[in-house]
Amino acid sequence: xxxxxxxxxxxxxxxxxxxxxxxxxxxxxxxxxxxxxxxxxxxxxxxxxxxxxxxxxxxxxxxxxxxxxxxxxxxxxxxxxxxxxxxxxxxxxxxxxxxxxxxxxxxxxxxxxxxxxxxxxxxxxxxxxxxxxxxxxxxxxxxxxxxxxxxxxxxxxxxxxxxxxxxxxxxxxxxxxxxxxxxxxxxxxxxxxxxxxxxxxxxxxxxxxxxxxxxxxxxxxxxxxxxxxxxxxxxxxxxxxxxxxxxxxxxxxxxxxxxxxxxxxxxxxxxxxxxxxxxxxxxxxxxxxxxxxxxxxxxxxxxxxx
Amino acid sequence: xxxxxxxxxxxxxxxxxxxxxxxxxxxxxxxxxxxxxxxxxxxxxxxxxxxxxxxxxxxxxxxxxxxxxxxxxxxxxxxxxxxxxxxxxxxxxxxxxxxxxxxxxxxxxxxxxxxxxxxxxxxxxxxxxxxxxxxxxxxxxxxxxxxxxxxxxxxxxxxxxxxxxxxxxxxxxxxxxxxxxxxxxxxxxxxxxxxxxxxxxxxxxxxxxxxxxxxxxxxxxxxxxxxxxxxxxxxxxxxxxxxxxxxxxxxxxxxxxxxxxxxxxxxxxxxxxxxxxxxxxxxxxxxxxxxxxxxxxxxxxxxxxxxxxxxxxxxxxxxxxxxxxxxxxxxxxxxxxxxxxxxxxxxxxxxxx
Numbered sequence: 001x002x003x004x005x006x007x008x009x010x011x012x013x014x015x016x017x018x019x020x021x022x023x024x025x026x027x028x029x030x031x032x033x034x035x036x037x038x039x040x041x042x043x044x045x046x047x048x049x050x051x052x053x054x055x056x057x058x059x060x061x062x063x064x065x066x067x068x069x070x071x072x073x074x075x076x077x078x079x080x081x082x083x084x085x086x087x088x089x090x091x092x093x094x095x096x097x098x099x100x101x102x103x104x105x106x107x108x109x110x111x112x113x114x115x116x117x118x119x120x121x122x123x124x125x126x127x128x129x130x131x132x133x134x135x136x137x138x139x140x141x142x143x144x145x146x147x148x149x150x151x152x153x154x155x156x157x158x159x160x161x162x163x164x165x166x167x168x169x170x171x172x173x174x175x176x177x178x179x180x181x182x183x184x185x186x187x188x189x190x191x192x193x194x195x196x197x198x199x200x201x202x203x204x205x206x207x208x209x210x211x212x213x214x215x216x217x218x219x220x221x222x223x224x225x226x227x228x229x230x231x232x233x234x235x236x237x238x239x240x241x242x243x244x245x246x247x248x249x250x251x252x253x254x255x256x257x258x259x260x261x262x263x264x265x266x267x268x269x270x271x272x273x274x275x276x277x278x279x280x281x282x283x284x285x286x287x288x289x290x291x292x293x294x295x296x297x298x299x300x301x302x303x304x305x306x
Numbered sequence: 307x308x309x310x311x312x313x314x315x316x317x318x319x320x321x322x323x324x325x326x327x328x329x330x331x332x333x334x335x336x337x338x339x340x341x342x343x344x345x346x347x348x349x350x351x352x353x354x355x356x357x358x359x360x361x362x363x364x365x366x367x368x369x370x371x372x373x374x375x376x377x378x379x380x381x382x383x384x385x386x387x388x389x390x391x392x393x394x395x396x397x398x399x400x401x402x403x404x405x406x407x408x409x410x411x412x413x414x415x416x417x418x419x420x421x422x423x424x425x426x427x428x429x430x431x432x433x434x435x436x437x438x439x440x441x442x443x444x445x446x447x448x449x450x451x452x453x454x455x456x457x458x459x460x461x462x463x464x465x466x467x468x469x470x471x472x473x474x475x476x477x478x479x480x481x482x483x484x485x486x487x488x489x490x491x492x493x494x495x496x497x498x499x500x501x502x503x504x505x506x507x508x509x510x511x512x513x514x515x516x517x518x519x520x521x522x523x524x525x526x527x528x529x530x531x532x533x534x535x536x537x538x539x540x541x542x543x544x545x546x547x548x549x550x551x552x553x554x555x556x557x558x559x560x561x562x563x564x565x566x567x568x569x570x571x572x573x574x575x576x577x578x579x580x581x582x583x584x585x586x587x588x589x590x591x592x593x594x595x596x597x598x599x600x601x602x603x604x605x606x607x608x609x610x611x612x613x614x615x616x617x618x619x620x621x622x623x624x625x626x627x628x629x630x631x632x633x634x635x636x637x638x639x640x641x642x643x644x645x646x647x648x649x650x651x652x653x654x655x656x657x658x659x
Contacts, residue, residue, distance in 0.1 A: 006508035010501055017497075104340065104370075111342040114544045117529070210496035210522040212544065215340055217520075219495035250498065254505040257488045258455070260655045265489040 007255050008135055012143055013209055015247030017042070017201040019146045021225035022232070022239045023153050024070075024197025029229055030157060031190035032170035032297035036092025037077050039222025040099025041195050044069040045202030047103040050110055050213045059118045063142065063203055070199020071192050073099055078191040082184050085301050100216060110213040117211035118142070142204050149197070154236040166190060170295030173302040183302050198222065227276040234293040246272045331391075331569050333357060334384035335367040336377065338396035345519045345538040346555070350395045350418075353557030360562050361569070373398025378405060385410040391568040393561065394418065403427060414573050416564060419464075421644075423575055430560060433581030434464075435471035435643075436611050437553030439618040440589060440604050441535050442475030444550055445513045446483050447600045448533060449476075454485045455506025457516040457523050459493050461657045463646045465517045471618045472515060473652040479603075486511055486654045496522035507532055514548075524548060533595075540590040552590040559585050579640065583612045619643060624651040 021038050028035050049066035053059060077095050080086040118140050127137035156163040166186060169176045173183045205221070206213055224246055231246075232238035253268035335354050339347035347369060358365050366389065371380050377399050384392050385406055391414040394403045400420035407415045407427045415427045423429055445454045454476060458465050469487060476483045486509060488502040495518075503514050503523035507530050514527045514534040521544035527534035528545035536542065536552025560578065567573040580586040589608065592601050610616035621632035626649050632638055638646075649657060 003508050006504070010504045010508075014497070014501060108340075108342055111340070112344045112543060114525075117525075205497060210500045210520070210525065212496060212521060212525065214494070214496060214520055216494070217496050219492065219497065221497070251501055251505065254488050254490075254498075254502050255509065257655065258486045258505050258509040258511075260486075264658045265491045266658070269491050 003255070005131060005134060007251055011244060011248045011251045012135070012139065014251055015243040016143050016146045017204045017209060017221055018225050018228060018246055019150070019240065019243040020142075020201030020204060021198045021222060022228040022243055023146075023149055023236070024194035024201070025225055025229050026232070026234060026236065026239055027153065027157075027166070027197075028190050028194035029234065029298055030170045030295055031166050031187045032173055032295050032300065032302075033081065033187050033191055034088050034092065034299040035074070035077055035095070035191060035194055036089060036226065037073070037095025037099065037222075038194075038198050038225050039218055039220070040096035041070045041073045041198035042099075042202030042205070042222045042225075043103045043216070043218045044073045044099045045199030046206040046217060047107045047110070047213060048199075049203030050113075050115065050206040050211075051106065053115060053118075053207060054110060054113055059141070059207070062118075062207055063200060066199045066203025066207075067196045068199065070195040070197070070202065072195075073199070074191050074195020077195075078188045081301070082188055082191075085303065088299050088301070096222065104215045107213050107215065111215075113213065115207075115211045118208050140208050142200065142208060145200075146204075150236065150240045157236055167295070170297055173297050173300070177302070177304065184304075187302070198225070201225070224272050227273055231272075231276045231279045233279065234295065246275075331361075331363045331565065332387075332389045333363055333365040333565055334387070334389035334392040335365065336371050336380055336384070336392070336394045336396075336399060337367060337369045338373060338398070339370060341367070341369050344521070344541070347395070349539055349555045350393070350557055353561040354393075356558035357561045357565050361565055363565060363569075371399075374402075378402035381406045381415075382409070385413045390414065391416065391565060391573070414568050421577075423577060425575055428564070428575050428577070430578040430580075432555050432586045433579055433618075434553055434555070434587055435467045435618050436581040437587050437589060438468045438471035439475040439611065439616075440607055441515060441551070441553065442472035443479055443604055443607060444535075444592075444596055444600060445472065445515065445533075446476030446478070446480035447603075448550075448596065449480070449483060449513050451510045451512045452480065452482045452484065453509070453511045454483060454513045454515060455503065455509070455511025456485055456487045457499055457502045457506070457514065457518055458487050458489050459518045460491065461489065461647075461659075463644060466649070466657065467643060467646045468517050469653060470646065470650045474618065474623065474650055475607075477652050484652055484654055489658055490518060492518065494519045496520040499523050500526045503527060503534075504530070521545070536590060542590070547595075550593045550596055554588045554590055556585055556588050581611065582608055625649065626651055626653065 025038055045066035048069035049062045052065035053062035080091050081088050120138055121141050123137040127133045169183050169186045177183050228242045232242045249271050256263055337347040341347055341351040354365050368380050371377050381402055393416045395418045397419045400422050403415050403417045404422050404427055407424050417429050419431045420429045473485045490498045490502050499518045499520055500522035503526040512532045514523050516523045516537050521541045524534045524541050524545040527548040533550050534548045535550055538555055540552050542549040617637040619638035621636040622630055622634045623632040625631050
């Protein structure tokens with residue numbers, strides 16, 4: 001039982017950065033923009049957050065700084081693809097490489113600096129409920145925030161009017177444009193939201209998950225977040241489940257190894273991507289399913305003149 | 307007056323002489339990571355600084371060079387720039403180094419951890435397993451749960467050798483101890499390395515060892531209140547309480563020796579695999595939390611390894627099935643050690659294929 005609780009606690013920390021980044025990317029993709037720069041935005045959030053907590057000692061400022069770093073990185077992407085009509089795929093890839101390099105440069109003075117990690121925030125009374133209390137109500141602020149954001153994004157996409165407009169832009173930018181919506185402005189905001197969430201996800205890595213700075217510490221989590229959005233077929237609830245599933249696979253395989261169950265670790269490392277490919281095959285074999293969820297204009301550039 | 311002029315001329319002449327001497331030998335270094343990685347590349351750079359300080363020669367380095375095509379370009383550039391001796395410090399530089407060496411027969415090359423040599427290519431590496439023997443002794447003595455947790459990267463002989471050396475030493479001082487190994491399939495992913503440490507602690511390990519590059523497992527150990535060891539450099543800053551000691555790679559003596567040989571003209575191609583004896587592998591200061599008698603024992607073992615009375619892989623050594631592989635009174639040969647791909651008795655689990 002103790003081991004189970006311990007495993008669940010570890011799964012939560014492994015899932016949280018994925019959840020942040022994937023929720024952000026979901027909104028970006030819902031507006032019809034494919035931003036492959038998640039990894040780059042995350043790592044910028046990680047270094048700026050760590051730098052801030054080191055300079056100011058304030059966790060709140062650090063989280064805000066992570067968010068801001070993500071937003072600024074996303075701004076570069078937004079300007080390139082929306083204003084200058086650069087192709088989204090290579091621009092996103094470039095953003096990832098750019099982010100990895102720039103963060104390494106900024107972080108030179110932070111190598112070897114230790115930080116004890118952001119504190120746990122136990123909710124009084126209910127956190128002392130046996131088992132559940134520890135899992136649900138004794139986490140750090142970012143874990144609560146990530147769960148809160150699942151509800152916010154769910155409500156926004158499915159029940160709010162701006163969410164409806166966002167989906168309209170993502171499904172047919174020409175129709176949305178004809179109805180008088182500013183496609184560029186809406187997409188820009190969606191990209192910035194994606195950047196903010198990726199930034200916080202990166203900040204979670206350097207502030208809570210493994211509180212230190214080292215080059216390239218995101219180690220591919222941005223790509224998993226991207227895969228996660230497709231795996232979830234652009235549904236918010238499934239993004240949440242997927243993040244915990246992908247996080248869970250990694251942690252459970254580590255536990256399996258320690259117990260002595262011999263599953264090759266390489267197989268486990270590729271499982272998230274394998275699952276994503278399977279989902280892609282499934283949804284492409286059933287056209288109606290894609291129509292329901294996938295933004296029809298995903299990755300297509302928009303020119304007002306046309 | 308004449309005297310004064312003469313002395314000025316002599317002084318000027320000596321200046322030119324040293325000037326020529328320092329212009330004569332140029333040394334190049336290629337690193338796989340940033341010099342601030344606080345691990346592998348950081349230690350190689352310390353070696354470079356020692357060369358500059360002790361021999362007063364000019365050195366150049368290129369950091370964060372990816373293994374592969376880029377490495378060849380960088381190594382060729384260093385050779386073309388007139389470096390006399392070039393150190394390439396990662397396993398993946400093996401083929402590029404040898405390729406460039408053929409084109410520059412007058413330049414001397416030193417490749418770390420590889421096995422391909424040539425007329426002007428030497429190889430060198432550290433016997434890090436000697437350090438693991440000491441860590442194993444400390445771990446065997448200090449564990450209360452009789453479980454050592456080991457965060458491992460890839461199942462290559464270098465890593466397997468470390469695991470085996472640890473458990474052999476640990477079981478000598480504590481026959482009940484076992485070792486649990488978790489493979490993370492990466493040299494470097496702080497999040498995953500930390501998660502592996504958490505999983506091991508949750509499964510009862512109260513000593514964490516690692517053969518991956520980030521200090522994340524140490525941080526986890528510090529938080530969970532168990533012991534741990536640093537990797538490649540002193541990592542006490544990340545875990546002031548948990549950090550018991552660390553195996554440190556010290557390349558400085560070797561680098562100074564080899565550059566000196568290149569200057570003297572006595573350099574020749576050879577293979578070097580050194581440990582405590584030459585100081586290529588050293589231990590970080592032992593924590594005060596290690597009991598006095600254990601500290602003494604470890605110091606004693608270090609001395610015995612240096613004078614050759616103790617070897618990390620001294621018979622009898624049994625494999626996991628309990629069959630004797632190395633007989634009593636024998637030690638494993640360097641060739642067998644270099645290709646080690648099996649676990650000794652006391653390791654839980656199997657090596658991933």
